[in-house]
Amino acid sequence: MEGPKSDLYSSIDDSSEELLWLTSFKTNAYSDSETTIISNDFVCHTNFEYRDAEHYNRWDFTDRINQNYPRITSISNGVESFKLPKGYGFPVYSNERLVFNAQALNHNITDSTFKIKHKVEIEFIRHRDKQLKPLQPKTIYIMLPFDINNPFAGPSNDIPNACIPVETKLHTYFDENNNPLSGHWVVPQGKHNYSFDASKQLNIKDSIRIHQITPHLHPFAEKFSLINKTTKEIIYECKSENFTEKIGLKNAPTFESESGIWLYKDHNYELYLEVNNTTNKDQEMMASMAILFYDLEMHNKIKKHVDIN
Known part of the structure; x- marks a missing residue:
């Protein structure tokens, strides 16, 4: 919990407003050049979060705002990927802003300096293609x-x-x-x-x-x-x-x-x-x-x- 960290606010597609189902997440550590996969020992965690005011206002669920920490899941040391069971997903709109919080980790190497990045992969299904059952985190x-x-x-x-x-x-x-x-x-x-x-x-x-x-x-x-x-x-x-x-x-x-x-x-x-x-x-x-x-x-x-x- 002492490594450098960063936050990214992003949407899947700002040009449209389409209902999507998030179904899986994956994180890998890469070199700073983004060309070489390095050990996931350098992944402390990658948190996947939604902005609860934006998310729940879209559905008129204002009573849910500020009731729970708005984290979908967290990938951390020992957990490299996350997948929901078949038929289930977390619903978001394509232009809805999501939050990705990544932190680096190094328990073992003390004589070197590293520049790393976390590559995040998100899998989703379009609602128009398949209707899933929603999960709440x-x-x-x-x-x-x-x-x-x-x-x-x-x-x-x-x-x-x-x-x-x-x-x-x-x-x-x-x-x-x-x-x-x-x-x-x-x-x-x-x-x-x-x-x-x-x-x-x-x-x-x-x-x-x-x-x-x-x-x-x-x-x-x-x-x-x-x-x-x-x-x-x-x-x-x-x-x-x-x-x-x-x-x-x-x-x-x-x-x-x-x-x-x-x-x-x-x-x-x-x-x-x-x-x-x-x-x-x-x-x-x-x-x-x-x-x-x-x-x-x-x-x-x-x-x-x-x-x-």
Whole structure:
């Protein structure tokens, strides 16, 4: 999370206003000349986001504005591509502005300077060619408590589960009782596990049906799970693979399902993370899931305002 980063605001086709379905994203690291693919060890993350005011005003969904962080998904170390299950997509207009946030990474090479670029590929289907079912994105993530008055002290008698935050600005949040929580924390040497009740982040009104999950993890994460605490069911378990000869995630499997998995309002859900810091120094950790679930309201809106025209 310390590498150089940049933001790009762009649309797929400014010359038209056509409904499209985004179905997949891919990121590769390239040399500055844009001619040579280099290792994706240099990809910290590429975030794919929409501008929620612009996006939802087009559909007269003004009540959705500022309700969730407007991220579709995030491709990161260990996750090079993202694909929605067959028959599903995220609806955008061709002239709608999207946001691409890319950050570089270098864990292993200390004696060289690099100039790199991230090449982003987006796959989409035109609505006039095929009508898909819309998905709505939401990001859930582990947050851990810390002492706001002495943030880097770690666990204490008052806060036995406290973490040491990496920093106290960009990734600090507050719960309903105004207690500080960090989404970016320090992992000591050895094996550790962390858990967080994600029920309030999910904020399920009735029920939702999840069709895609993409994890965002840092190196040394080994297992990341979304658990239904009410039924004891593991909804999704990402068993990530770390490189053994260098620092980095080799693979962090995503989840895709045409039939989907149901989550319910009256159930409790937990994020659970296992980490093994095999180095001789502290490391940094984040753990989030970008989930996409079926959006019935959007489906009905598209049928009413697009398909009849």
